[in-house]
Amino acid sequence: MSEIRLPFSALIPFFPPMRLTRDADEDRDFQESLREHGIRRPLLVRPHPIHEGKFEVVDGNRRLAHGQIVGLEDAPCEIRKMSDEEAFTVALILNVQRSNVPSIGIGNWLQLMQMKFGYSQEKLAEKVGKSQSWVSRHLKLVESKIEETNS
Incomplete structure (x- = not known):
């Protein structure tokens, strides 16, 4: 390269x-x-x-x-x-x-990859080299932010 x-x-x-x-x-x-x-x-x-x-x-x-x-x-x-899949994963x-990098930004990105590529939490964890619970925590931050905004 x-x-x-x-x-x-x-x-x-x-x-x-x-x-x-x-x-x-x-x-x-x-x-x-x-x-x-x-x-x-x-x-x-x-x-x-x-x-x-x-x-x-x-x-x-x-x-x-x-x-x-x-x-x-x-x-x-x-x-x-x-x-696209490789670029999103590398990013x-x-x-x-x-x-x-803020955890909420990572959570948003994880959620986007779920929607765009149909990844499960397990697949995201595998792609990033993190645990499924790490992925889950970041996704919950996004859900909490959405609920907070809608209240």
Whole structure:
């Protein structure tokens, strides 16, 4: 796998975002780092399944968004061919490995994968390398949030 620089105009964020909330101080620090050092770790992208000549950012959406804010024009990218199922799984695994991704965001993503691919909790646990109870806890967070919103 080789690294290539792609212009931001060729990159489309993966949807939906895993991070639903932002921390202004953390964002400011991240932007300052990008201004000073640029994007150091390549974005993981795949050829966009619909838009020819464009790439979907599977991992690195935060770097993409903040890079645009600070005026960068391109980013180092690793291009991989992936199906939708592979892209969703890789995005979930990489975000689960980060400590600063909110549990509700992970829960939303797990729920989305259940709906999109028909996965059981056991299959999700297998895909992510976690226990079924871990998956269940994250899905319950989403259910609780929905109930709270509807009350």
